[in-house]
Amino acid sequence: MSEAVIDDVVAVLPPLLQSLETLGFISRHFHPPSFDRVMEAAGQPDEELAAVRPRLANWPAEFADLQRSLETASDAALAAYAGLRAVQAGREDLTMAFRALRQLPRAQEALYPLAAKFPPVSSFFLNPECCEDNDLLARLAVPASEDTGIIHDHNEPRSRGGFSFYVPEYYTPDRAWPLVMALHGGSGNGRGFLWRWLRDARSLGAILVTPTAVGSTWALMGEDADTANLVRILDSVRSRFNIDPQKLLLTGMSDGGTFSYVTGLERVSPFTHLAPVAATFHPLMAEMADAERLRGLPIHIVHGALDWMFPVQTARQTRDVLTAAGADVTYREIDNLSHSYPSEMNAPILKWLGGGNR
CATH class of the missing domain: 1.20.58 (Methane Monooxygenase Hydroxylase; Chain G, domain 1)
Known part of the structure; x- marks a missing residue:
């Protein structure tokens, strides 16, 4: 150069x-x-x-x-x-x-390809506490494994129903990896939402999948075209990578968090853990959910005390309703959080899921 x-x-x-x-x-x-x-x-x-x-x-x-x-x-x-x-x-x-x-x-999408060439860019896409992790840095310093990094599948801007995903560049198929499927908010898309989680997936070792809703937002009312699409996407990723069947997390922000409840409480849902963020919930969802599915289901709720769209009282009520129904609820209320995404909660959520794969 x-x-x-x-x-x-x-x-x-x-x-x-x-x-x-x-x-x-x-x-x-x-x-x-x-x-x-x-x-x-x-x-x-x-x-x-x-x-x-x-x-x-x-x-x-x-x-x-x-x-x-x-x-x-x-x-x-x-x-x-x-x-x-x-x-x-x-x-x-x-x-x-x-x-x-x-x-x-x-901007992050444009910059990420330079992470393999410039250490400051690579450090930017890591959690701060991992920037001195010599083992991780050594893994990232070697050429990326085939079919890893960021991949977009029919998920161009303004398209619907596709997905983006990230596989850590140091992925190896000799062990099973946790999977995070993260759902965007009502006005978003999966290609953009990928960056809410990329640092943590890259730092801690998890496969990240960020779908885009089939419609303008997730199917919270009326016909549900999204659940089948999420299963299709999950099956596609699982067919290509060694995924831990006991660590399948469905999470999401706002409408995405609410849809995590809608589809994640279904009896046949493949997801083992749910982590809705800044979501709303109607008690009827618990009444309509399969009782056996709810019993012992790990659910990690994150909500801001300042949330102006879905007041925090909704989250507190959700915690109580789901706990009474038998779910294993972890509740995190953040004093200085409004209706925005708390990326600092990603690492604790991954730890709650059972850790990453490093």
């Missing part, structure tokens, strides 16, 4: 990674009444990124792929901050903030 290109990469990567990390902070702590305070706490890491962005121009042709990854990630990050600052300045309403934060997974 030419010295000039190396200098440009060294200049761009730190502010880019910091900008993305801060967008994750904003997303995690997003709460409409506290939006201005969260933005003030986030600071302005995008200013440094904007200052070095011109260095990604006029590179030699042999570095086009690297240039494209850094340009796409940088531009998505800057677009996210532009949208957020428009809301902060009163030029846009809060719906723009939600749209702006959708740029974060786009």
Whole structure:
């Protein structure tokens, strides 16, 4: 690699990674009444990124792929901050903030291919406590196993019913691996939701599957086209990889969490554990569920005390109803969590599932 290109990469990567990390902070702590305070706490890491962005121009042709990854990630990050600052300045309403934060997974997707080449990028896609794990770093340093990494199956943007999945690059078929199937929220898609879990799957050793709903959101009412599709997707992944049949987790955020209940409480559900996040639940679901399925079923509920869409009282009632029905309920209520995704809960959920595969 030419010295000039190396200098440009060294200049761009730190502010880019910091900008993305801060967008994750904003997303995690997003709460409409506290939006201005969260933005003030986030600071302005995008200013440094904007200052070095011109260095990604006029590179030699042999570095086009690297240039494209850094340009796409940088531009998505800057677009996210532009949208957020428009809301902060009163030029846009809060719906723009939600749209702006959708740029974060786009930036992460563009950047991830560089994890195999640049240690700082690889560290960005690990849990912080794993960045000094020499055994893990050694596994990630060797060439990736065949058919591993991120794979999209009919899951292009704006498509429906497909799925994305991630297999740790150090996967070996000589042992069974836990599987996490994570369902996006009502306005999302599986391709974007993959990034809510990728760090933990990569750090701890789990196969991650993120489907996209068949319809505009999951089949919470009316005809259910999603359950059969999830089973199809699960069967497809299980046919290719050695999956632990005792560690099949179905989780999801908001509508995805609610659908985890809807399909996961069915008598024939293949999933061994459920972990709904920021979900709603009607007591009739427990009454309609198969009593034998509920008895002893491990369910891990995560909810924010500040949730403005599904008030926390709903989650407390759900805990009590499912416990009374015989489920083995773990309940986590997070004081500073609104209706947003708490990625810090992924590792505890994997531990509750029975650990990863490292």
